[in-house]
Amino acid sequence: MIVLGVGRVVAALASNRKPGEIAAAVAFAFMLGLMPGGNVLWFALLGLTFFLKLNLGIELLLIPLFSFAITAFDPYIDQVGYFILTHNALYPLFATWYNTALIPLTGYNDTLIAGGLVLGILAWPVMYTVSRVMVTAYRKHLHERIAHHPAVKAFLKLPLVGKLTHAGRRLYSVGSRFR
Amino acid sequence: MKKTDKPRIPVLFRKIRTQDQLQRRVLRRVYLPSDQEFIQGLYEPGATPGSIQLREPLSKDETKRLRRLAKGVRATRGVLHPVKLLLLVGVVVTVLVFNFVFRDRLVQTAFERGLEEVFQARSEVIGLQVKLLGPALEFDVLRVGDQRKPMQNLFELGSSRLELSLRELLRRRIVVEDFTISEIQFGTERAVSAELPPARQRPTADAEDSGAARLLPELPSLESLGLADIDIAGFIEAQFQSLQTVAAIHAGVAEFEERIAYWDTQVSEYQGTLVQLQALSESLVALRPGEITTVGQARSTYNEVISGVEQIQSVADELSGLQAQIEAEGERLWNDVSALSATIDADTAHLLSLLPSPSEAGAGLALALLGPELIEQLIDVRIRLEDGRSQLERLQALAASRSPAAGSGRTGRIVSYPTARFPRYLLVQALVSGIRNPGAVSEERYEGALQALSSDPDLVDEATRLSFGRTVETRLLAVETELDLRSGAETPVAFELELAGYPYTTPNLPAAMGLQQLAAITSWELDLKVDNQDWSRGTLSLGLEEIDLNPVANPGALGRLLVEVLEEAGSVQLQAEFAFHPNQAPALSIRSDIEALLRERARGMAEERLAEYEQQLRAELESRVQAELSAFGPYLNELGGLQEQIGEYYEEVLQYQQQAEQQRARIEQQLSAYQAAIDQARREAEARARAEVDAARAEAEQRAAEEQARLEADAERRRREAEAAAEQERRAAEEAARREAERRAREALPRSPF
Numbered sequence: 001m002i003v004l005g006v007g008r009v010v011a012a013l014a015s016n017r018k019p020g021e022i023a024a025a026v027a028f029a030f031m032l033g034l035m036p037g038g039n040v041l042w043f044a045l046l047g048l049t050f051f052l053k054l055n056l057g058i059e060l061l062l063i064p065l066f067s068f069a070i071t072a073f074d075p076y077i078d079q080v081g082y083f084i085l086t087h088n089a090l091y092p093l094f095a096t097w098y099n100t101a102l103i104p105l106t107g108y109n110d111t112l113i114a115g116g117l118v119l120g121i122l123a124w125p126v127m128y129t130v131s132r133v134m135v136t137a138y139r140k141h142l143h144e145r146i147a148h149h150p151a152v153k154a155f156l157k158l159p160l161v162g163k164l165t166h167a168g169r170r171l172y173s174v175g176s177r178f179r
Numbered sequence: 180m181k182k183t184d185k186p187r188i189p190v191l192f193r194k195i196r197t198q199d200q201l202q203r204r205v206l207r208r209v210y211l212p213s214d215q216e217f218i219q220g221l222y223e224p225g226a227t228p229g230s231i232q233l234r235e236p237l238s239k240d241e242t243k244r245l246r247r248l249a250k251g252v253r254a255t256r257g258v259l260h261p262v263k264l265l266l267l268v269g270v271v272v273t274v275l276v277f278n279f280v281f282r283d284r285l286v287q288t289a290f291e292r293g294l295e296e297v298f299q300a301r302s303e304v305i306g307l308q309v310k311l312l313g314p315a316l317e318f319d320v321l322r323v324g325d326q327r328k329p330m331q332n333l334f335e336l337g338s339s340r341l342e343l344s345l346r347e348l349l350r351r352r353i354v355v356e357d358f359t360i361s362e363i364q365f366g367t368e369r370a371v372s373a374e375l376p377p378a379r380q381r382p383t384a385d386a387e388d389s390g391a392a393r394l395l396p397e398l399p400s401l402e403s404l405g406l407a408d409i410d411i412a413g414f415i416e417a418q419f420q421s422l423q424t425v426a427a428i429h430a431g432v433a434e435f436e437e438r439i440a441y442w443d444t445q446v447s448e449y450q451g452t453l454v455q456l457q458a459l460s461e462s463l464v465a466l467r468p469g470e471i472t473t474v475g476q477a478r479s480t481y482n483e484v485i486s487g488v489e490q491i492q493s494v495a496d497e498l499s500g501l502q503a504q505i506e507a508e509g510e511r512l513w514n515d516v517s518a519l520s521a522t523i524d525a526d527t528a529h530l531l532s533l534l535p536s537p538s539e540a541g542a543g544l545a546l547a548l549l550g551p552e553l554i555e556q557l558i559d560v561r562i563r564l565e566d567g568r569s570q571l572e573r574l575q576a577l578a579a580s581r582s583p584a585a586g587s588g589r590t591g592r593i594v595s596y597p598t599a600r601f602p603r604y605l606l607v608q609a610l611v612s613g614i615r616n617p618g619a620v621s622e623e624r625y626e627g628a629l630q631a632l633s634s635d636p637d638l639v640d641e642a643t644r645l646s647f648g649r650t651v652e653t654r655l656l657a658v659e660t661e662l663d664l665r666s667g668a669e670t671p672v673a674f675e676l677e678l679a680g681y682p683y684t685t686p687n688l689p690a691a692m693g694l695q696q697l698a699a700i701t702s703w704e705l706d707l708k709v710d711n712q713d714w715s716r717g718t719l720s721l722g723l724e725e726i727d728l729n730p731v732a733n734p735g736a737l738g739r740l741l742v743e744v745l746e747e748a749g750s751v752q753l754q755a756e757f758a759f760h761p762n763q764a765p766a767l768s769i770r771s772d773i774e775a776l777l778r779e780r781a782r783g784m785a786e787e788r789l790a791e792y793e794q795q796l797r798a799e800l801e802s803r804v805q806a807e808l809s810a811f812g813p814y815l816n817e818l819g820g821l822q823e824q825i826g827e828y829y830e831e832v833l834q835y836q837q838q839a840e841q842q843r844a845r846i847e848q849q850l851s852a853y854q855a856a857i858d859q860a861r862r863e864a865e866a867r868a869r870a871e872v873d874a875a876r877a878e879a880e881q882r883a884a885e886e887q888a889r890l891e892a893d894a895e896r897r898r899r900e901a902e903a904a905a906e907q908e909r910r911a912a913e914e915a916a917r918r919e920a921e922r923r924a925r926e927a928l929p930r931s932p933f
Contacts, residue, residue: 016211016251036589051263053255071589078591085594095596101349112591139211 012055013135014143023131024052025059030127031120032059033066034077035113041106042113074112081115188233188242189249195222196230208252217244282309286316297573298333299381300324300373314348316341324373325366326566332369336611337362344601352601358609363627381573409788411795415530419803422526424519428807431516435814438512442505442821449498449828456491460835463487463842468849474857477850484846488839495836498829505825509818516811523804530796537785544781545753545771548692548741552685553719553755554767560707561715561759564660564672571632571643571664578603578634602635625649636665655679672709674717678702683723693738695731699723699751712760719755726750736784744780748773 012022028049035042049059070077085094097103107113146152155161195201201222209215221241222231237245278285287307294302306319321336339360347354374380419425463484471477612626627647633639642663649656661673683701688694700723707717726745730738745751752772759765771777 014211016209016214016248018208018210018255021255036591047267051260051267053258053260074589074591081591082594091596094594098596099350101346104351109594109596110591111594112589115591143211144213 009058009061012058013138014147017055018053019132019135019139020128021054022058022135023128024054025049025056026062026131027124027127028054029059029062030066031117031124032063033070034120034123035116036110037063037067039107039110039113041108041117044106077115077119078111079115080119081111081113083115084118085109085111085114187246188237189246191249191252192218192221192233192245196225196232198229198231201231205248205252208255209248214248218248221245283307287318290316293577294321294323295375295379296577297570298323298326299375299570299573300326300329300333301371301375302373314343314345316343322367322369324369326373327562328366329372329374330369332367332373333365335364335367336360347601347605350601352603352605354601354604355606355609358606358629360609360611362613363611363625409534409792411792411799414533415796415799415803418530418533422529424522424526424804425807427519427522428516428804428810431512432810432814435512435811435818438508439814439817439821442501443817445501446821446824446828449494449501449825452494453828453831456494456832456835459487459490460838463839466842466846468845471846471849471853474853477846477853481843481846481850484839484843488836488843491832491836491839495829495832498825498832502822502825502829505818505822509822513811513815516808519804523800527797527800530800531793534789534792534796535785537782537789543769544777545751545774546767546769548688549685549721549753550767550769553721553769557707557719557757557759560674560676560705561709564662564674564707564709567645567660567662568664568672571636571662574604574632574634575664602633602638604634605639606632621651623649623651636663640665642668653680656681668711670708670710672707672715674705674707676703676705676707678704690731692741693731693734693736694728694741696727696729698727698729700725714758714760714763716758717756719753719757721753721755723751723753724749736788740777740780740784744773744777748776 028045032042032045035045050056084090094109098109108117191205195204201218205218206215209218221233221237223234224230225232286309287304290304290307291302294304301324303320303322304318305321306317308317309315310317317338317340318336319338321339323333323335325331325333337360339358341355342357344352344354344356466480466484468480471480606629609629609632610627613624615623615625625648627645630644631639631641632643633641636642642661642665645658645660645662647656647658655677657675657677659673659675661670663671663673679702681701681703682698684696684698688697702720702722702724704720705717706719707715709715726749728742728745730742734742753769754771755767755769757765757767759767
């Protein structure tokens with residue numbers, strides 16, 4: 001799975017897809033990683049990305065990685081969330097939401113959810129821009145060199161790699177029918 | 180149409196006519212430089228200026244690559260996936276259909292789970308229907324098991340309807356605006372145990388924790404009332420080891436034991452001494468004074484005999500002293516034991532003082548009689564109230580709990596906003612009323628109401644109130660409960676109970692009461708409040724009428740007294756006040772209107788019984804003390820044996836002493852004879868010596884005289900010789916002097932010149 005995942009990422013980087021799709025996938029993955037999973041808001045955001053044209057494979061691969069790494073920063077996210085949820089200027093708004101239908105179901109009054117969401121929104125343009133620049137740069141400067149490197153060629157000729165690549169393509173072709 | 184192997188060039192590329200179109204439609208959406216270069220390389224200038232066209236012919240690989248690129252270009256158009264949107268619509272429709280089909284079952288399961296969580300017992304809801312319009316829930320039967328009695332239901336509801344607030348439902352709150360119940364029953368039997376699996380059980384407050392259980396030790400015992408039958412033998416048995424007499428006897432026995440062990444050691448030691456004395460005596464007896472031939476031998480033998488006699492005498496003296504000591508100390512110890520009568524009297528007085536005083540007879544009898552039963556009832560009420568409180572608290576916990584995020588253990592703090600007007604769970608009101616067996620003699624009318632049951636009373640700002648009333652024939656039951664779990668509430672629990680005309684039988688009467696059963700028609704009025712310090716205080720008024728007593732075969736004094744007094748009184752009115760706390764000393768007092776009558780009758784009875792007990796006690800105590808004194812028997816026997824043994828030893832020593840004395844006398848006699856012979860020999864020797872001395876002196880005097888004469892002759896001769904020598908020297912000297920004088924005279928004359 002890890003090899004397939006890495007292969008998907010490499011394939012995506014090397015494919016003729018918009019750099020923005022990969023960058024948006026990274027940015028959304030970071031946002032979802034900042035928020036604790038399993039709540040309505042998290043699933044809603046994930047669902048939203050499902051309908052957007054972005055690289056879902058990269059997003060799904062990166063969400064657990066970001067989530068795992070960001071756990072160490074939970075106390076800071078909690079503080080940000082608490083600051084926002086209890087801020088005098090926003091307090092009436094949140095109180096109104098609290099008494100409004102359906103909104104409480106999102107669990108927005110959880111400090112980690114609120115903090116993660118706000119930090120994710122703030123980080124989204126940054127993550128998007130940085131990722132896009134990196135993808136472009138990769139394609140422009142690195143991809144050809146890597147693709148034609150003798151070591152890579154030798155690696156790709158390995159029977160196991162060939163099988164995995166074939167399986168990945170089959171999988172991709174099946175997934176692409178739903179795009 | 181004939182199908183060729185060569186793939187067709189995509190329309191996207193075929194429609195390109197100018198460089199601008201190529202850039203705008205294709206190259207802008209191709210992101211790999213190598214692909215861009217590939218596409219650029221496929222076009223060549225057209226016939227008209229500024230136009231471009233695909234070069235001909237394209238290879239199969241080039242065409243394939245173009246098709247793949249065209250697909251990629253199409254895929255990157257726009258930001259939304261229309262197909263996925265359609266998929267979403269499909270999913271939503273599926274969910275709605277699923278909800279419609281399985282809704283009732285899902286809600287029923289959730290409802291049962293919630294009830295089980297709150298009541299901690301199996302619950303069943305039968306025939307549940309969710310009415311979206313309203314919205315409302317309806318069910319045919321709802322059974323909630325009793326956590327404390329798993330084979331019973333706490334309550335069972337008949338056909339009921341809950342009207343929910345849609346608005347609050349959308350805010351994730353379950354607000355029941357009205358709950359109409361057609362029928363309610365309590366304590367119905369269950370076919371299946373209501374016990375939850377251990378993993379879902381939560382600990383409950385036990386009866387011991389209620390604090391009321393600790394009231395029991397404080398109740399006056401029937402013995403302390405002076406009316407219960409007292410087992411004097413058992414009473415003495417219980418007190419016996421703490422009596423002074425027993426302590427004195429034990430001390431005496433210990434001292435006897437110690438002294439006899441000591442004396443036994445002493446006597447054992449003399450056994451060896453006696454063997455030595457026997458050998459000594461035999462050696463003395465074996466001496467033959469007639470065989471003594473010298474004075475030295477006689478003296479040595481005599482000294483030996485004297486030493487032996489002294490040794491035997493010393494042992495005899497010691498044995499005599501030990502015998503006297505044993506006799507004296509044994510006598511003293513026995514005197515000490517014999518002087519226990521004063522101690523026995525003191526112990527008797529002490530034991531009598533422990534028997535209940537007749538003046539207190541009957542005091543607190545009502546408390547002793549009904550206290551345990553009342554406390555049991557109070558504990559039951561308190562436990563039920565605590566259960567209700569726990570259930571409300573579990574409802575709060577349920578409201579506060581959230582399902583943890585699937586696959587995520589990350590949770591933050593939940594910020595609550597005070598403007599919420601409703602808690603997560605709220606039952607505004609539930610009503611029940613009905614008639615059972617209408618028209619029959621046993622027609623039962625009941626009605627009840629539950630109001631403001633919520634998971635957050637602070638939001639509702641109202642205490643939860645439960646009221647229930649039931650009448651059957653002449654019986655009446657009315658319950659009012661208020662559970663106020665609002666923060667800062669002074670009285671979290673208030674409970675009022677009124678029962679009238681209920682037959683009641685005391686199930687657990689103490690055996691000492693002499694009654695098998697006490698049955699009566701009772702009326703109860705209980706007022707109980709639990710404050711915020713966890714103190715349960717209240718009053719209980721209990722009326723007993725139509726009292727039916729069933730005494731045991733041999734009811735005893737107390738049984739007879741109770742039968743007599745209760746039959747005379749006809750009815751009893753009891754007033755109880757109580758206060759108990761989980762961690763502090765409780766209190767319970769009971770007053771009754773037959774207190775004075777009971778005490779008067781009890782006092783006379785107690786006095787008679789006390790006199791009997793006193794006699795029994797004295798006899799029993801004497802018997803026990805005598806039994807204890809028998810412990811001295813073996814020691815006295817041992818003492819006698821020791822005394823006898825020491826007497827025998829003494830007699831034996833005296834015998835040895837006598838033999839030694841006789842031997843000494845014989846040796847002294849022999850020694851006297853020897854002394855007389857010695858004296859005679861000495862006298863003869865002295866006479867001979869004197870004669871010899873006289874002869875020697877005479878001879879010496881003769882020799883001295885002869886020597887004297889010889890010496891005198893010698894001296895005369897020497898004198899004459901000296902005188903002749905002196906005369907000769909004088910003449911020589913005179914001649915010399917004359918010659919000297921002549922010489923000097925010649926020298927003095929003048930010298931001739933010749």
